[in-house]
Amino acid sequence: MPEFIPGLVLARSFYMDVVRPLINVPHAAGLLGEGSEVLGFDQPRSTDHAWGPRLQVFVEDEHLQTVAAAVEQGLPAEFRGWPVRFFSWQTNSVRHHVEITTLESWVRSQIGTDPTAVELSTAAWLALPQQALLQVTAGAVFHDDTGALHRLRDLLSWYPRDVWLWAMASQWHLIGNAEPRVGRMIEAGDRRGSVLIAARIVRLLMELSFLQEQRYWPYDKWFGTAFARLDVAPALGPQLDAILSAEDDTTRIAAIHDALFLVAERHNTLGLTSHIEPTIDNFQVGIDDAVRPYLVINAGKVVEGCRAAIGDGALRDLVMVGTFDQLTHGDDALVNFTTWPQQIAKVYDRLLEASPSKR
Known part of the structure; x- marks a missing residue:
């Protein structure tokens, strides 16, 4: 050899x-x-x-x-x-x-x-x-x-500004949806489920780090390796490891908060939105003034900050399901051997054309 x-x-x-x-x-x-x-x-x-x-x-x-x-x-x-x-x-x-x-x-x-x-x-x-x-x-x-x-x-080196903002708004939306479920699963007695959601938050935070550093992420085999080369990895990596290795719920939730604060503060350094002070508070459900005792970060304010900065009205109004990689997965078969990306583009196009901003 x-x-x-x-x-x-x-x-x-x-x-x-x-x-x-x-x-x-x-x-x-x-x-x-x-x-x-x-x-x-x-x-x-x-x-x-x-x-x-x-x-x-x-x-x-x-x-x-x-x-x-x-x-x-x-x-x-x-x-x-x-x-x-x-x-x-x-x-x-x-x-x-x-x-x-x-x-x-x-x-x-x-x-x-x-x-x-x-x-x-x-x-x-x-x-x-x-x-x-x-x-x-x-x-x-x-x-x-x-x-x-x-x-x-x-x-093709990076997304146009509006697409970048929408991708980050979608990512914070996904994080905001996932975070309170950790506490809800614990309360329901489903510790395994809470650990799975925490692991999902780790993945979402890693993806957000790529977006913040304007770097495309690769398919799963090299996702962790590529993350390790990001500027934020030396600081954020140990916090993510703490989430994954925590032996009790209290330690895991505290590690999630630490990691979320770090990426929220990094968001402010991008200068894409007005300054958004990260805070931790009880989860507000958003229906009938319901408030649940699961401590979460104010991800919704980051979502709205990103959305407000988008110049394209049709994109700003689009439901934040995310770009291709946030919506689905980047498996080799899907990316290189199907027409799904082109088909999904047609769906996005129809949704954008149907926006009230286009009327």
Whole structure:
């Protein structure tokens, strides 16, 4: 077995030493798309299937056949001890993995549209899985003659401001819904249920941290690893661990409050809304002036602060079910092998068009 080389390092060397000399037309190249190595999380274990030097080369349509032929004829059998031709699960065959394509075709294969040709609508943004966005914006660019690949990645690097605000409002809404259920489950004698809700709050807080730092989160296998690289992780991580490891209800609820205060204070540093002082008080049900003795943070004020800052009236009025990843899950099958993201975009579009703000 050859010595392990991180996939991004291997791909860059492979391009510079082998592939680039074979291409005599303007082009861009990089390692993007699916794969742990694109996210920078690959390990020696990653090499046990479909592993080797690979990258994408983007050329204009008229150069596709010429470049593909030159690459096919010029590639060596091995590079740094790794076979250049290895199994492809996409084609169920052994082949080289230098993907020759146009930038337009490739980005459509990743997110279902070409945002450089037609500006993404609000509905399209809401329905884009974050993993799919990472497949365009993560990885590395090795060469870009025209700058088109960099412009594409910049365009998709983060949500438009209104979409970002709505996503954060939705996340705080989800947190606000989950938090009082911890106390309710305890009161009902369902300790297991209260622990499950507490674990859900941990996940919601981790997701909120990605949103606050304007970072897309990956699919579940690398979600925790990616969270550990966030700026907030050294402070928030131990608090989340305390929630998960608490041996009694009082300790768990106190740890939830500590974590919520931290992310609420970080919200204020973003400057997206007016200052919202985090407070803990009894849960107000919102119906018939009912108040229950479960101490919760004032998440609703953060929700309303985010909502009030949204400029798009139709989006501001939309029920806060969240973006694709808040509404459902980013499983590989759902993201890369179905049209569910496109179907969900149509639903968002219909809901936005039906808004009173559009009348």
